[in-house]
Amino acid sequence: xxxxxxxxxxxxxxxxxxxxxxxxxxxxxxxxxxxxxxxxxxxxxxxxxxxxxxxxxxxxxxxxxxxxxxxxxxxxxxxxxxxxxxxxxxxxxxxxxxxxxxxxxxxxxxxxxxx
Amino acid sequence: xxxxxxxxxxxxxxxxxxxxxxxxxxxxxxxxxxxxxxxxxxxxxxxxxxxxxxxxxxxxxxxxxxxxxxxxxxxxxxxxxxxxxxxxxxxxxxxxxxxxxxxxxxxxxxxxx
Numbered sequence: 183x184x185x186x187x188x189x190x191x192x193x194x195x196x197x198x199x200x201x202x203x204x205x206x207x208x209x210x211x212x213x214x215x216x217x218x219x220x221x222x223x224x225x226x227x228x229x230x231x232x233x234x235x236x237x238x239x240x241x242x243x244x245x246x247x248x249x250x251x252x253x254x255x256x257x258x259x260x261x262x263x264x265x266x267x268x269x270x271x272x273x274x275x276x277x278x279x280x281x282x283x284x285x286x287x288x289x290x291x292x293x294x295x296x297x
Numbered sequence: 298x299x300x301x302x303x304x305x306x307x308x309x310x311x312x313x314x315x316x317x318x319x320x321x322x323x324x325x326x327x328x329x330x331x332x333x334x335x336x337x338x339x340x341x342x343x344x345x346x347x348x349x350x351x352x353x354x355x356x357x358x359x360x361x362x363x364x365x366x367x368x369x370x371x372x373x374x375x376x377x378x379x380x381x382x383x384x385x386x387x388x389x390x391x392x393x394x395x396x397x398x399x400x401x402x403x404x405x406x407x408x409x410x
Contacts, residue, residue: 225400283328
């Protein structure tokens, strides 16, 4: 079956601009996660959705970052007034949402570059 | 909160040999999961193996096995019969009361021909 997909694969933007990153989870997965991976580091958690609601957004670095999942499937991560420090690979993962030890399956990521 | 520590930034192994990648964890959760992911240079994070804190036996998946020592809080990944395609970054990760994964800093594995 189809895995997690993310679009775009690459995004180059200028400082101060607004960007949207999209994630399409595995069909039937109710849990969706966003992570950010800076060069040479492990991914860091941003936000977790169970269904349509954000169950945990404690990893969002500031109020410039926002994510939605209006129909419980596709999710969009939105970054306002981008800064050079936002440059990273943004990874999306999904899981069945049945328990705390669900296996998370990752998409290929979106590489964001802020000039 | 969880903390995952990987102390080997880089490892080398000869093709067809076995290699162990170290991972230690620290958590106050009574129930937790430990995961290993492989990240090739292409960037995609590939799930390899999972161990639950209450599992009695060490997890195995093909050439991958997880050496889980609860008392030592370690969850080392063992790759048997290394192949050139195993060259990649390997991440240990944990989950607990908070469902999100906490990742270690990774180990870059290079398999030599």
